[in-house]
Amino acid sequence: MFSVHQPVQSANCSASHPVLCFFGHVRSQHVVSHRSNTRHFCVLPVRYKGLSFNNNNKITQNHFISVSEGDPCTLPLSRGSGNQFMDRFYYNQQTGSCQQFTYSGLHGNQNNFMTQQACEEQCGPNPCFEGRPFVGADGRTQTCSASANFNTCPLNHWCHIGSDLSTTVCCPGASTNVCNLPMSTGEGNANLDRFYYDAQSKTCRPFVYNGLKGNQNNFISLRACQLSCQPLDNPCIGQPATTAAGQVLFCSITNKDSCPVNFWCHIGATPETTVCCPGATNPCSVPLAPGTGNAGLARYYYNPDDRQCLPFQYNGKRGNQNNFESQTECERTCPVFKNPCLGEVILTPDGQPKKCRPMQKNSCGPSPSSSQTEFCHTGNPADQDSSFCCPRINQDPCDAFVRNGEGSLNLTRFYYNPVEGDCFPFQYKGSKGNENNFLTLKMCQETFTTACFGGETPLMNNGRVIQCHNVPCPASHYCHRGADVRSTVCCARRGNSCDQQLMLGVGDVTIERFYYDTTDDACLSFNYTGVGGNENNFLTKAECQIACPGYRGYCPHGKPDVADHRLTTCGIDTGCPRDHVCHVSKRGSKTVCCPDPATFCLVRADPGPCNRQIAKWAYDKTTGTCKKFMFSGCQGNLNSFDTVEKCTEICCDKGY
The missing domain is CATH 4.10.410.10 (Pancreatic trypsin inhibitor Kunitz domain)
Known part of the structure; x- marks a missing residue:
């Protein structure tokens, strides 16, 4: 028998002549086991000492034998021509079994296995x-x-x-x-x-x-x-x-x-x-098929038009999958309509339940208003045909308490809590809910609380949001006029409306509004999205022009002097009124009279009489630095800046 030795480190099979070796006595990267092509393989005797090598340190050609293509199990027995006596196994095609033979050590073929197990695994x-x-x-x-x-x-x-x-x-x-x-x-x-x-x-x-x-x-x-x-x-x-x-x-x-x-x-x-x-296929999507034969079997099928499981007689052969042994099985398999409303479901003109799209606003009717009589009941999101228009029980969703509903589902929904003034999650069972039921937190907040800029909570009274379509807001707030009554609420003031930048909002409606553009010194139109805007938002151009009469943006801080609705100009021969200085404006290089920092930087900061807390910066002449103070949101004076950088630029850098 052959004994196993370490590979001959000095013997290399030529890379241009791939070989298949039985024992691994050559470097592994040159060993080829693929049988589908004609290959050479080397047969080494048990004692490799004394092997002859050529000058290139290669095994001589005497140790190679050509093997033809094909399955080794189909090759005939080959005992070889050497002088060794090795116990081997070969596959005998006549008997269909692996048999032992004595191998002489040289010039054999691939139908030559070390063990009977190896032979049977290969040929079997x-x-x-x-x-x-x-x-x-x-x-x-x-x-x-x-x-x-x-x-x-x-x-x-x-x-x-x-x-x-x-x-x-x-x-x-x-x-x-x-x-x-x-x-x-x-x-x-x-x-x-x-x-x-x-x-x-x-x-x-x-x-x-x-x-x-x-x-x-x-x-x-x-x-x-x-x-x-x-x-x-x-x-x-x-x-x-x-x-x-x-x-x-x-x-x-x-x-x-x-x-x-x-x-x-x-x-x-x-x-x-x-x-x-x-x-x-989907059994609920194929039509009724009574089939052929005379079996007369009582079965049920799903009618997609009215979404009901109905009885029919099956003839026994050549039917389709819309064929159920019981009504229960049919209803368990197909989306049978079950009224999800607290009242009767809204019907279309042809008498079918009216479907709606939960992610689309007002899909059951016109824009929300006090006269809207139906709302979209959101069903199971996994079933796109499970949302229907239901009659409103509470005209105002804020008046509706959270209702978990009925059914076996466990759906995460959101409701508005009027006491907390915010939206919270709850588990909905799938049907018999009310209007205070929203698919996402965003939809809930957009409906109730996010009309104001930055998602700030609107003004509330006794836990209820104050709607200002017919009630004025206090001086500390302004009336945000949204797309509907729900988003027309009192939001906190954030300074002078004309100085605020354009804010398109974060809603999904399109409303024409007007804003004051400080660069053009004009009131321009824009499309407002309904919620999340600011005070620089006017219903009409005239309203904008009254609130922001112009001549803004000429001065670094404050407004230029105006006389008889005309800018007061100045120059080498023409001075400015008291507490103003001549300033070359960036707008058309006009020279206008602007508020004098030497005057307003030296006055004491004035928080104003309102009750808001807005961080502002004012110049302190005693320390020569800008300090933070809390502005109430109204009145005050010019020694009030939005940032410490602006305060420093106007007052400190001038050395006042």
Whole structure:
């Protein structure tokens, strides 16, 4: 026997002549195990001392032998021509088994294995009538199963059912007409009870199979033979599913999921017509199919028009999946309409329940107002057809208490709490809810609390938001006029409206509004989105012009002096009124009279009489620095800046 040694470090097989070595006595990167191409391989004796090498330190050509293409299991026995006596194994095609022989050490072939196990793993018993069993990508013979729900063998192969797992393999040469093949007892000594189809008598007959080399006309049971070859009372539109061995796949009411992919369980009048039929689809989307036959079976089908499960009589064959044994099963499978409203669901002109889109505002009617009578009840987000228009029970959603509803679902929703003035999550059961029920936190907040800039809470009284469409706001707040009554609320003032930048908002509506542009010194139109804006937002251009009379943006801080609705100009020969200085404006290089920092920087900061707390900066003449103070939101004086940088630029840098 060969003994295992470390690789010969000094011996290299030429990279241009790939080799296949039995023991690894050459460097591994040159070892090739691929059998599909003609290769060379080296055979080294047990004692590699004394091997002859050429000047390039290569194993001499005496140690190479050419191997032809093909399966080593099909090669004849080759004892070699050396003087060694090595116990080896080869595959004998005549007996279909691995047998021992003595190898001489040189000039053998690939049908040469170290152990019987290695030989059997490579060649094994061959049960196939022609060719050899299919070998997978891992180099192992692929087994199959007679009870599999689908053909596990590759294309043009069939599942040979032998006496054990080793002979239950995928054989080549699959026939397209199994039932016309002759009976074949095969080879071996297994004595297996099988059945074959006799094409002359058109019946299935028993025979004894020897276990190897048979053909596909070989069934493990009489029923399998009859179902595969004898005329079948086929209830399907198309051919039923079969196993790898050609046996028709049956199913049952309690085992409908046993059918393979793209097949469904047809429940017929008898077990013979309860089989796996092709064309699996959504049973709720196919029309009513009474079928053929005379079985007269009481069944239910789903009517998608009115979303109800209705009874019908099934004739027993050639139906489709919209066929249920009970109304309960039908309703459990298909989206049956169940009124989700506290009152009667709103109907369309043709009498159907009126659907809506939860993510689309006002999908049940016009813009929200005091006269709106319906709202969109949001169903299960997983079912796009589960949201319907319901009648309003509470005209104002703020007046509706949170309602968990009825049903078996557990959906996360949001409601508005008027006491807290904010939106909170709750678990909704799926139906019988009210208007205070929102799919997302954003939708809830946009409806109730986010009309003001930055999501600030609007002014409230006794836990209720004050709506200013007919009630004035206090001096500390202004009336934010949104797209509807709900978003017309009192929001906190943030300084002079004309000095605020353009704010389009964060809503999803389009409303024409006007704002004062300090650069152009004009009131311009813009599209407001309904919520999240600021005070520089006017319903009309005239309203904007009255609030922001112009001549803004000329001075670094404050407004220029105006006389008789005209700017006061200045120059070398023309001075400015008291407490003003001549300033060259960036706007058209005009010289105008601006408030004098030497005056307003030296006055004491004035918080104003209102009650807001807005951080501002003012120049302190005693320290010569800018200090923070809290501005109340109204009145005050010019010694008030939004940032410390602006304060420093206007006052400190001038050295006042």
